[in-house]
Amino acid sequence: MDREPRVEFGVEELSQRHWPEVVALCRDALDLPEDAAEAEPIVTRLHPVTTVPADVDTVVGPRRGIGLVALVAGAVRGVVLGSLGHRDPAVGHVDLIAVHPDFRRQGLGRALLGRAESTLAARGVTEVLLAGNPPYYAWPGIDVRYTPAICLAMALGYQQDRTAWNMTADLTSASSPALRDTASAERRLATAGVTVRRAATPDASALVSFARSTFGDAWAAEAAQAIGREQAGCHLAVRERDGEVLGFAAYGSSRPSWFGPMGTAPTAQGLGIGATLLRRCLRDLRAAGHQRVEIGWVGPVPFYASAAAARIERVFFLYRKQF
Known part of the structure; x- marks a missing residue:
């Protein structure tokens, strides 16, 4: 049985005023030190209003992204960033989803991912990938150590179809x-x-x-x-x-x-x-x-x-x- 939310929250579109809070949230919510240390460049990279350099724009076309935040008492406690595929606009990507550790298991992640799916579907997407969307990506997919994200994906009916890896x-x-x-x-x-x-x-x-x-x-x-x-x-x-x-x-x-x-x-x-x-x-x-x-x-x-x-x-x- 799904756990009922213990806090009241709302979901709204990401705007520029949310930027500092989203970066701060990701510093707290990205559990791996190597990710938390690069929270600001990661958010900059995946932000839906990121300015695309002209030389990149001519290669892959304009970047088309979405962003949503979960607010608790007016403060950003969750975020999801997504985008349309550069090769196939019928494919959407969830590039980042993060919930503050103090507000996990209360429905924020499920609500954010569900709204992201709806937003992408309204733009003509028929398939959503929890996977990187090169040339703008911060991970190939979900790091296996981010167990809450994997549990969320499975709970919402996502199917694992590939594995990728980084070397150090x-x-x-x-x-x-x-x-x-x-x-x-x-x-x-x-x-x-x-x-x-x-x-x-x-x-x-x-x-x-x-x-x-x-x-x-x-x-x-x-x-x-x-x-x-x-x-x-x-x-x-x-x-x-x-x-x-x-x-x-x-x-x-x-x-x-x-x-x-x-x-x-x-x-x-x-x-x-x-x-x-x-x-x-x-x-x-x-x-x-x-x-x-x-x-x-x-x-x-x-x-x-x-x-x-x-x-x-x-x-x-x-x-x-x-x-």
């Missing part, structure tokens, strides 16, 4: 493989006609074109966001004779302490470009004060385990529900 690179030791000097690798690449360097604003167009044609719109948009932004960066491998982009590695596009995406042209694989670009980025992140870096939504586990001594430390369940 430890940057505390200068002797870590993650921080290995790349000078010799870069000299070797130079003899093969490949230059490795930091990306700058004039590189954005070529980078987006390469990432879009090779890996898709989401990676292209994430790569574009890593150039010229605070707490973000990107490194490139280009062919000297014609300047063609052969590979890239980005960080800070989704969260300040996260690495990715990264990709190498199929014709250039095997040259050591990926490991070189990865380590250049990780050195940047260590210089910025990060002692641990998450490699988000990882595909090639063996590569990161070898090149950066990275370990799988976060596992996420991804859920879906059809109307």
Whole structure:
């Protein structure tokens, strides 16, 4: 039997005046320290009125988000942020749901998620995913340690259909493989006609074109966001004779302490470009004060385990529900 709410609360649309309270709420409600520490950039990333940079807008189109808050005695005690799929507007995403620890198990989460479903359905959504919506996401799905969120998803009829994971690179030791000097690798690449360097604003167009044609719109948009932004960066491998982009590695596009995406042209694989670009980025992140870096939504586990001594430390369940 469902537990009856013990407090009176209301749900209303998120507005800019709620912003400071939502950030403070997420600092308290995100139980994992690595998430709580980045509450403000996470909310900024997922906020429905986030300004989309022009170079990203041209890749994935305007961001279409929703936001709702649960108020108890006028104070924000719960929030849900969602968005329409960039590839398919009939697919909606719940990007964040959080309830203050003191107000859990009182119906706020259920009410917020139910209203988010209704709001998305009114915009033509026929399926809702509890999963990241690249290029704007803060998690691939629900971290398995967020047990209340998993229980809520199951209670409202969501079905688990995928699993994703992040890997962690430890940057505390200068002797870590993650921080290995790349000078010799870069000299070797130079003899093969490949230059490795930091990306700058004039590189954005070529980078987006390469990432879009090779890996898709989401990676292209994430790569574009890593150039010229605070707490973000990107490194490139280009062919000297014609300047063609052969590979890239980005960080800070989704969260300040996260690495990715990264990709190498199929014709250039095997040259050591990926490991070189990865380590250049990780050195940047260590210089910025990060002692641990998450490699988000990882595909090639063996590569990161070898090149950066990275370990799988976060596992996420991804859920879906059809109307």
